[in-house]
């Protein structure tokens with residue numbers, strides 16, 4: 075796992091922020107401690123990336139809301155999300171009285187892609203699936219993050235082989251050197267669900283219909299009990315490529331997806 079100190083040259087934060095980062099032992103901090111530190115240092119130039127398709131983002135939303143009710147949260151609306159996800163966004167808006175920032179892809183880019191390759195291009199090849207994720211998710215995400223100093227994700231190391239080295243705090247060179255904060259990196263799925271139950275956190279109703287991870291409707295399917303929870307996402311691909319590109323680092327294989 076890369077130490078933060080080795081990535082300092084890529085960061086674009088002010089010196090006053092840098093002083094607070096170097097040599098801090100984030101690994102030993104709890105999720106709430108990391109979020110509190112993040113709010114103290116970066117709010118309102120800090121936002122939570124929440125897909126509304128995994129309990130992790132909702133757990134973080136609940137924690138952040140307790141720490142700072144005006145904390146920010148955003149979702150990438152790809153235009154292909156299932157109805158259950160839109161319903162959950164509304165439930166969250168009601169429960170927390172919170173504005174959810176809904177980020178859309180570029181109309182022109184989606185239109186050009188669909189006219190050229192058809193609406194279901196993602197099933198045809200890895201390249202076309204990655205193109206769709208790039209247009210509908212990666213590009214709008216990058217554009218949104220341009221105005222921030224830090225963002226929070228629900229990544230966990232045990233989610234997938236591609237996430238096994240996730241640090242709790244890292245510099246995201248792909249997003250212009252802002253901080254990427256992953257407070258649940260060392261949590262298990264059971265830890266997440268236990269928190270959600272105790273704190274009555276709203277979650278996607280499709281989890282109760284054997285969808286452990288809910289993404290875009292055409293790229294998500296039911297996972298039989300006992301199988302890898304991530305195997306319901308882009309199930310026709312190898313596990314090594316099952317990422318949309320939002321969390322692929324510049325030094326990783328597949329850079330720039």
Ligand code: SF4
Pocket residue numbers: 152154196203204206207208210211289290291292293318
């Ligand atoms: S998950 Fe599927 S539909 Fe959604 S952006 Fe990626 S390829 Fe496109």
